[in-house]
Amino acid sequence: MNQMDLTLRGEFIALDALLKATGLAESGGRARAVISEGQVLVDGQVETRKTCKIRAGQKVVFDGHRVSVKA
Template sequence: MKEMALELRGDYIELDKLLKATGLADSGGQARALITAGEVSVDGQVELRKTAKMRAGQVVVFAGHTVRVLAAAG
């Protein structure tokens, strides 16, 4: 499983935007389709809300990739 980290710029990032920002989805539309299909999990649970707010400390898993959400620096 490939691991990566995403540092927040604010308090949160929406799940579909996270997938796009990390390159796991080519577009926002593709990201939303993957979420709707139940292919993305957050903290071990399938997440179906496309705009769920991902906050520091959460872990997103999709297609063998793990993304750890980190707090904004500073």
Template sequence: MNDIEFQLRGEYIELDKLLKATGLAQSGGQARLMITEGQVTVDGQPESRKTAKMRAGQRISVQGQHIRIVA
């Protein structure tokens, strides 16, 4: 699969909102469940904080799909 490039509009986006905005989760509830179940990594490390602040330059992986955040 191709990487998803996400254009950041502010300083950061919360992780659960990012998953929903990119279409990897169909709802905020599904996004939070994916994070809770350990399906999400940020820069190669498991991330369990649902509202972790994602900033430009970070790389998020979930279910074989990758998101790259750009400013």
């Protein structure tokens, strides 16, 4: 599994924006689609809310990639 870090600019980032910002989804539409299909895990649980607020300390897993969110 590939590991990457994402440093927040504010208090949180929406899940769909995180996938796009890290390059794991080529567009916002694709990010929202894979989230809706249940392909994304947040802290080990399937997350289907497209604009779920991801905060520092959380981990997002999608398509063999793990993103650790930093403050």
